[in-house]
Amino acid sequence: MKLPAKVRIVDVGPRDGLQNEKTLLPAAVKIELIERLADAGVAAVEATSFVSPKWVPQMADAGEVLRAVMTSPRRHAGVAYPVLTPNLQGFDSAVAAGAKEVAIFAAASESFSQKNINCSIGESLKRFQPVLARAQLLGIPVRGYVSCVAGCPYEGEVAPAQVAAVARELFVMGCYEISLGDTIGIGTPASIQRMLAACAGAVPIDYLAGHYHDTYGMAIANVYASLELGMATFDAAVAGLGGCPYAAGASGNVATEDLVHLLHGLDIETGVDMDRLLDAGSFILAHLQREPLSKAARALLAARHARH
């Protein structure tokens, strides 16, 4: 099995990573984090989320953050700065703040959909139709997320065919890429490959991305198993930001540093400069007063420290 020569990395740290953080950060810190990640060379930085501040207080400054990033002289032409837009209101606010790419999210599990966004999977997809229609009119690409692709905190197992059906639906609705989220990090290489095989039968694998949480320490192995099937886009969060809301003290997103370390070790091109990535991670961790959850970051920073 030939692994891809090149991988696109989407750093979701500023959104998926920070949204569960209790420490409310100033907008300036978030802006600096986003710019440092873009400087480090990731293909995309998910900048923020236009959700109700009632639900996610950390994202109350979404407009301010996005506007600053999109008008900054540091903005990279080659980097995408997608933002999460759960509905038309969020979409309009995002566009007003300068969004050039947005993301929507559905679940592969009915129970999770009900508990997380208060409606069935079918209803949630219907709600996204006007967002997709308006985005198409404005020429704004839409990324689609599917959560619970390897299991659900309420239902347990989720059938690969069910994941594939939701992914297919988002693709047909017009999403340019479908990010498959192992929200609770329960997947192992075998279940991830089974799920991917089903999805790749519904949506060409070039349009699929892996979004794996490292709750049980399996994410890097799951990325490797996905590379074996030809997947070439992965989401990650710098420093492993964002814990797992379903298990306090446990990890959330796979750390971008671990992902980059794996890919470079496999001679796969990412465009990422590890040193700059480590700097971006150290920057945000200093503000959160926390150690990195990334083992690669810990080891590389320890080595850097020993050199000086």
Added chain:
Amino acid sequence: MKLPAKVRIVDVGPRDGLQNEKTLLPAAVKIELIERLADAGVAAVEATSFVSPKWVPQMADAGEVLRAVMTSPRRHAGVAYPVLTPNLQGFDSAVAAGAKEVAIFAAASESFSQKNINCSIGESLKRFQPVLARAQLLGIPVRGYVSCVAGCPYEGEVAPAQVAAVARELFVMGCYEISLGDTIGIGTPASIQRMLAACAGAVPIDYLAGHYHDTYGMAIANVYASLELGMATFDAAVAGLGGCPYAAGASGNVATEDLVHLLHGLDIETGVDMDRLLDAGSFILAHLQREPLSKAARALLAARHARH
């Protein structure tokens, strides 16, 4: 590629894990840890090391620990309790304390061999000959370690052919199994597979074990890549005990909990009861006043806590 149906796990926590710990633990704690690991169902527990207490103060009680374990009513007939014996003196002390299996260690890198045990690889192998001869006379199986199989802290890259040559030498000398140690955790699935392919050309893969450190968070992916080549024995340390002596604050051995989580997720039999394994980890961490380095342990313990 068909993965093995069954995997043997060697928990090296009481030896490789504890030897770098600064907190000196009482023998009773080490004995209890070893017995809990055997109760949890691992195939082997590396119990201690008969080295000079001048070099490894934590192992000064090797005789006491091994004697207690080997004469305990809790001793499991099906579990091996190997101990490290660097020379004939250590071997004799180990046998006097009841050892039924021992282990010796060589390096795949000349610089590492010189810095770690003060002699060349060739000299180190020569030194082990009398140990192997006496072990053979007594019918005591000897396990061989090769360190630096994916890279050396002093030399950088280590050629797979060099690793294979040392593994072959140990095999020919009479070691019943060769454990291939990625001492600095620098391997990624591609380099590990290249190294394993070379070794499997020199020693049948059934006689090889993977001993991967998780310094950069790659160990679980490396285990998966090794399973793909048919490897079916892996070393690990409960709770990820033992940091990396070459990078303070970084991880050492892959955590047994992460390994078991991976294997069970792949429907591979291990004989290990995860709940008992978690208990063994919690027991030793309480004595070290430390959180687990194992992500699987963190997530599973958080879930257990939430249930009660």
